[in-house]
Amino acid sequence: MGQFLIVRAAQSVVTILLVTVIIFAVTRISGDPAELLIPGEVPTERLDEYRAQWGLDDPIVVQYFRFLGNAATGDLGESFRFDQPVSELLLNRLPATLKLAAAAMAITIVVAIPLGVVAAIYRGTPIDTIAQTLALVGQGVPAFWLGLILVLIFSVNLGWFPAAGDSGLTSLILPAISLSAFAVAVVTRLTRSSMLDVLDSEYIKLARAKGLSEAAVIFKHALRNASIPIITVLGLQLGLLLSGSVVVETIFNWPGIGRLAVDAIFAADYTVVQGVVLFGAIAFVLINLGVDLLYAVLDPRIRY
Amino acid sequence: MMSGSDSDVVLDVRDLHTEIRTASGIVRPVSGVSFTLERGEVLGIVGESGSGKSMTALSIMRLLPGRHVKITGGQIVVGGRDLVALSDREMREVRGSKVAMVLQEPLTSLDPVYSIGDQLAEPLRIHRKLRGEGLKQRIIDGLRAVHIPDPQARVGNYPHQMSGGMRQRVVTAMALSCQPDVLIADEPTTALDVTIQAQVVRLFEEVRDQGTVGTLLITHDFGIVAQLCRRVAVMYAGRIVEMGPVEEIFDAPRHPYTRALVKSLPVMGEKIDRLPSISGHPPDLAALPPGCPFADRCPNVTDQCREEAPPVEGTDAHWYRCWNPETTGD
Ligand SMILES: Nc1ncnc2c1ncn2[C@@H]1O[C@H](COP(=O)(O)OP(=O)(O)OP(=O)(O)O)[C@@H](O)[C@H]1O
Ligand SMILES: [Mg+2]
Numbered sequence: 001m002g003q004f005l006i007v008r009a010a011q012s013v014v015t016i017l018l019v020t021v022i023i024f025a026v027t028r029i030s031g032d033p034a035e036l037l038i039p040g041e042v043p044t045e046r047l048d049e050y051r052a053q054w055g056l057d058d059p060i061v062v063q064y065f066r067f068l069g070n071a072a073t074g075d076l077g078e079s080f081r082f083d084q085p086v087s088e089l090l091l092n093r094l095p096a097t098l099k100l101a102a103a104a105m106a107i108t109i110v111v112a113i114p115l116g117v118v119a120a121i122y123r124g125t126p127i128d129t130i131a132q133t134l135a136l137v138g139q140g141v142p143a144f145w146l147g148l149i150l151v152l153i154f155s156v157n158l159g160w161f162p163a164a165g166d167s168g169l170t171s172l173i174l175p176a177i178s179l180s181a182f183a184v185a186v187v188t189r190l191t192r193s194s195m196l197d198v199l200d201s202e203y204i205k206l207a208r209a210k211g212l213s214e215a216a217v218i219f220k221h222a223l224r225n226a227s228i229p230i231i232t233v234l235g236l237q238l239g240l241l242l243s244g245s246v247v248v249e250t251i252f253n254w255p256g257i258g259r260l261a262v263d264a265i266f267a268a269d270y271t272v273v274q275g276v277v278l279f280g281a282i283a284f285v286l287i288n289l290g291v292d293l294l295y296a297v298l299d300p301r302i303r304y
Numbered sequence: 305m306m307s308g309s310d311s312d313v314v315l316d317v318r319d320l321h322t323e324i325r326t327a328s329g330i331v332r333p334v335s336g337v338s339f340t341l342e343r344g345e346v347l348g349i350v351g352e353s354g355s356g357k358s359m360t361a362l363s364i365m366r367l368l369p370g371r372h373v374k375i376t377g378g379q380i381v382v383g384g385r386d387l388v389a390l391s392d393r394e395m396r397e398v399r400g401s402k403v404a405m406v407l408q409e410p411l412t413s414l415d416p417v418y419s420i421g422d423q424l425a426e427p428l429r430i431h432r433k434l435r436g437e438g439l440k441q442r443i444i445d446g447l448r449a450v451h452i453p454d455p456q457a458r459v460g461n462y463p464h465q466m467s468g469g470m471r472q473r474v475v476t477a478m479a480l481s482c483q484p485d486v487l488i489a490d491e492p493t494t495a496l497d498v499t500i501q502a503q504v505v506r507l508f509e510e511v512r513d514q515g516t517v518g519t520l521l522i523t524h525d526f527g528i529v530a531q532l533c534r535r536v537a538v539m540y541a542g543r544i545v546e547m548g549p550v551e552e553i554f555d556a557p558r559h560p561y562t563r564a565l566v567k568s569l570p571v572m573g574e575k576i577d578r579l580p581s582i583s584g585h586p587p588d589l590a591a592l593p594p595g596c597p598f599a600d601r602c603p604n605v606t607d608q609c610r611e612e613a614p615p616v617e618g619t620d621a622h623w624y625r626c627w628n629p630e631t632t633g634d
Contacts, residue, residue, distance in 0.1 A: 211400035
């Protein structure tokens with residue numbers, strides 16, 4: 001286990017380093033920051049001065065390592081647009097994004113897993129058909145469309161929930177539902193199919209032959225085995241919830257990292273874009289690490 | 305036992321019928337099966353693939369696969385009670401306690417995510433209400449009884465840490481843990497290699513000789529039947545077509561199907577995985593003819609065979625369903 005942790009941690013670091021190279025390269029390929037930031041006809045001396053001020057005249061490799069070294073200490077540079085450290089901007093926006101992702105994840109777990117389990121147990125019955133239809137719809141409907149429909153019905157017409165902004169629990173519900181729809185669909189389908197596989201297995205027959213109650217068969221034996229693939233997909237979906245919130249945050253004017261990213265891209269505020277992407281990459285890597293550790297807890301066949 | 309000579313019968317199956325609703329009609333994989341099983345004996349059930357052996361076993365356990373499969377008639381009497389008439393709850397109390405089962409696939413019949421100690425504890429907890437030290441001791445004793453070396457250390461093992469033969473022993477220990485009256489073993493050796501098979505057969509021999517449980521042994525392997533069983537039932541198309549003492553079935557089979565099976569046997573001691581095939585195809589259970597289901601493949605067939613179901617002939621000890629049985633001798 002100890003060795004596994006070291007290896008996985010090293011892999012994670014390498015992954016994040018690769019991401020920093022790509023981020024850095026992409027933001028530089030997309031144009032000269034100095035020209036982007038000071039639009040219009042500007043004297044060359046003004047541009048050079050600007051480049052010298054921000055270190056943009058150093059060799060690209062030097063710039064990269066400076067970026068990396070600073071990033072390692074939490075310094076992601078200054079936002080040109082807000083005149084504020086990027087790390088500060090990220091930290092300010094993080095709670096809103098985390099709150100939204102956590103709410104969407106909670107909805108996913110609470111709705112999708114029971115729905116998938118029930119669909120598998122009652123395979124081929126109307127309950128199963130309903131669950132599968134819901135899953136199909138959830139997977140097909142784009143988040144922005146669902147978000148707009150929800151706003152139209154529950155905010156504009158019924159006035160139950162606020163249409164935008166972060167003003168407590170009621171304002172969280174509509175964006176969280178819009179954000180979770182896709183994950184609910186994916187996790188429902190996977191839970192159903194994993195449960196069907198497991199319920200068909202010999203050890204489930206044997207569990208019944210021992211005289212176990214149906215509840216013990218389903219929850220102790222079947223769900224525990226089915227949870228191994230489910231955890232993988234939940235991890236993946238959590239990553240998507242964190243990054244997929246771009247669209248939903250925009251629609252609901254939610255003050256999170258997703259909206260920060262959109263604004264930064266349109267304003268060519270490249271240090272902020274770098275910071276957001278780096279944050280996303282680190283979140284993904286950490287989630288994957290967490291999933292791997294959970295595996296070892298859930299499946300005794302996996303011993304690192 | 306309590307009530308005299310009758311109590312020697314631990315399982316009495318009477319005219320059992322099980323039906324499967326399928327797209328192509330109703331299939332009757334168990335169609336009027338009757339037999340008794342005595343304490344301390346191993347009763348063999350042999351027959352071609354698809355003849356209804358597993359369905360018979362699963363019907364007795366009432367663990368039929370899905371709502372489209374149902375017991376539609378007959379009785380399964382265990383300890384004076386008809387299992388067919390029990391509620392689901394009552395039936396759960398019988399499973400693993402009075403009637404236990406060993407499945408065909410030792411490699412997959414243990415739950416991979418729980419230790420074997422955990423899994424062995426389950427039936428003892430539910431049926432015998434054991435807890436703590438007493439429970440632990442029973443688990444270890446159970447493993448020792450099936451010759452698992454170093455049982456104290458093994459209880460913490462997970463299935464993947466054990467060989468196929470070991471796992472089959474664990475499953476057997478689990479089935480015997482609550483001292484059932486009836487043990488049903490559906491092809492317990494098929495998935496194992498020859499040396500391990502021999503060990504498992506020896507284990508069943510020991511279980512038999514302890515004399516506390518009656519074993520229903522479903523197998524393709526006549527060698528194992530010869531070694532373990534006193535009596536054997538031959539199944540064809542959902543019915544028992546012949547039943548009698550093992551020597552008579554081998555040396556003087558009366559049903560033409562039994563005779564064809566026995567004749568096609570390899571020399572004793574040779575390993576076979578499947579029951580040797582005889583010419584012709586097993587009948588389509590969804591469209592059985594009105595008469596004898598074996599008629600199309602039978603060398604002795606007459607018009608009567610095709611029209612009327614054959615009667616039960618012979619004695620209580622050795623009976624068969626045939627209009628034109630083989631004459632005694634070979
Ligand atoms: N789930 C099912 N749905 C429809 N028909 C089934 C189902 N399970 C079994 N059958 C049919 O029931 C019949 C009896 O099957 P069973 O499994 O009892 O045979 P068996 O004698 O155990 O064969 P084998 O030696 O291959 O294990 C077969 O003809 C099979 O086609
Ligand atoms: Mg079978």
